[in-house]
Amino acid sequence: MSTVTENAALLPASLREDFPILTNNVLGGQPLVFLDNAASTQRPRQVIDALSQVYERDYANVHRGIHTLSERSTEQFELAREKVRAFINAEHAHEVIFTQGTTASINLVARSWGETNLKAGDEVLTTVMEHHSNLVPWQQVCQRTGAVLRHVPLTEDGRLDMAAFDLLLSEKTKLVAVVSVSNTLGTVNPIDEIVKKSHDAGALVLVDAAQSVPHTTTDVRHWDADFMAFSGHKMLGPSGVGILYGKEALLDEMPPFLGGGSMINEVRLDGFTPAALPAKFEAGTPPITPAIGMSAAIDYLNRVGLEAIHQHEQILVEQAHAALSQIDGLQILGPAPEHRAGLVSFAFDRIHAHEFAQVLNDRYGVAVRAGHHCTQPLHKLLGIAASTRASFYLYNRPEDVDRLVEGIAEVQQMFAPKGRKRRRKPQ
Numbered sequence: 001m002s003t004v005t006e007n008a009a010l011l012p013a014s015l016r017e018d019f020p021i022l023t024n025n026v027l028g029g030q031p032l033v034f035l036d037n038a039a040s041t042q043r044p045r046q047v048i049d050a051l052s053q054v055y056e057r058d059y060a061n062v063h064r065g066i067h068t069l070s071e072r073s074t075e076q077f078e079l080a081r082e083k084v085r086a087f088i089n090a091e092h093a094h095e096v097i098f099t100q101g102t103t104a105s106i107n108l109v110a111r112s113w114g115e116t117n118l119k120a121g122d123e124v125l126t127t128v129m130e131h132h133s134n135l136v137p138w139q140q141v142c143q144r145t146g147a148v149l150r151h152v153p154l155t156e157d158g159r160l161d162m163a164a165f166d167l168l169l170s171e172k173t174k175l176v177a178v179v180s181v182s183n184t185l186g187t188v189n190p191i192d193e194i195v196k197k198s199h200d201a202g203a204l205v206l207v208d209a210a211q212s213v214p215h216t217t218t219d220v221r222h223w224d225a226d227f228m229a230f231s232g233h234k235m236l237g238p239s240g241v242g243i244l245y246g247k248e249a250l251l252d253e254m255p256p257f258l259g260g261g262s263m264i265n266e267v268r269l270d271g272f273t274p275a276a277l278p279a280k281f282e283a284g285t286p287p288i289t290p291a292i293g294m295s296a297a298i299d300y301l302n303r304v305g306l307e308a309i310h311q312h313e314q315i316l317v318e319q320a321h322a323a324l325s326q327i328d329g330l331q332i333l334g335p336a337p338e339h340r341a342g343l344v345s346f347a348f349d350r351i352h353a354h355e356f357a358q359v360l361n362d363r364y365g366v367a368v369r370a371g372h373h374c375t376q377p378l379h380k381l382l383g384i385a386a387s388t389r390a391s392f393y394l395y396n397r398p399e400d401v402d403r404l405v406e407g408i409a410e411v412q413q414m415f416a417p418k419g420r421k422r423r424r425k426p427q
């Protein structure tokens with residue numbers, strides 16, 4: 001049988017030495033196996049050092065002071081913007097807006113673009129696999145404007161039902177808001193096709209790229225996406241910083257979302273004129289040090305290579321998928337490895353996800369996520385209350401997958417009634 005990883009190679013295990021937290025922790029008598037990367041990743045020494053250096057040598061507020069430290073901070077902050085631009089291949093650095101994270105970026109578009117452009121009868125098309133942060137802001141803006149929110153359903157195997165997408169997309173659709181990689185199913189969505197079809201129908205596209213930008217090469221101009229959102233903390237960077245990419249022409253037209261310092265050109269007692277991009281959308285003191293840390297994370301990722309990271313994770317997810325498929329009573333959520341990124345969620349009919357996660361942590365040192373992963377509607381649709389998720393990154397190894405599988409087998413034995421074996425077809 002051919003696999004997606006035939007010519008792929010694992011990354012050298014030595015890069016784990018760059019991550020102090022991986023060696024500093026022993027859980028349940030075992031070295032930490034960190035498989036909760038879809039929630040947030042760890043930081044290499046290079047990022048930690050970049051943060052320390054700013055605080056120890058260069059820190060001041062940006063864009064304001066005429067003094068040396070402010071100049072240094074400003075220079076590094078703007079260099080970070082340029083790093084992000086190149087990383088996603090945006091055309092202009094001022095199309096890169098620093099926000100607090102993916103959630104803040106999507107809310108910015110919903111409030112600024114949505115409230116200006118949506119009216120009763122218009123439609124926003126999203127999908128049933130969205131994270132709450134690409135669902136709730138659209139529910140809110142639809143409530144305010146009278147626009148209607150529609151959802152693309154799934155195929156049997158947990159991919160987007162593109163036939164249904166074609167039927168739901170119409171001249172009423174003003175925006176398609178879609179996740180590039182599902183944080184629960186692992187499904188990789190066909191963003192190229194979605195953007196092309198949406199543009200042909202006259203709709204804009206926002207891509208929630210929180211789970212893809214950290215793991216594979218991103219070319220936002222190739223996608224031709226109108227907006228894209230992602231977070232620093234999911235790509236070896238600090239929390240508290242994220243990105244909204246928007247096409248210049250759209251961002252130029254949009255009103256500022258938050259008001260305050262930095263986002264103005266001039267303020268009078270009776271009004272203000274907004275600043276040009278990107279300052280127009282960066283009211284107040286921005287996430288200065290987190291942005292500089294994100295820039296160091298991008299340097300690190302570029303050095304390792306996004307294609308190499310992607311291949312590494314594909315090997316791990318294929319290994320995990322094959323091993324988990326052999327376990328009686330375990331239901332893997334989402335599609336076959338060739339349609340998924342580096343994560344796998346699963347559920348048991350008899351054991352709650354929290355019990356799984358607890359035993360894996362306490363006895364095997366394996367950190368996984370248990371719950372609904374901010375995709376409650378998706379879990380409801382799948383008929384499960386919660387699932388357990390293992391998500392991989394560049395520092396995970398095949399031995400980590402082995403430990404996960406060993407742990408699962410033990411949990412299952414602990415909870416299984418004697419003498420009964422059930423097998424369920426993975427979905």
Ligand code: PMP
Nearest residue numbers: 101102103131133183208210231
């Ligand atoms: N979208 C997806 C697909 C995610 O996985 C996450 C984080 N779990 C978010 C959005 C929200 O990201 P943040 O919490 O950094 O705003």
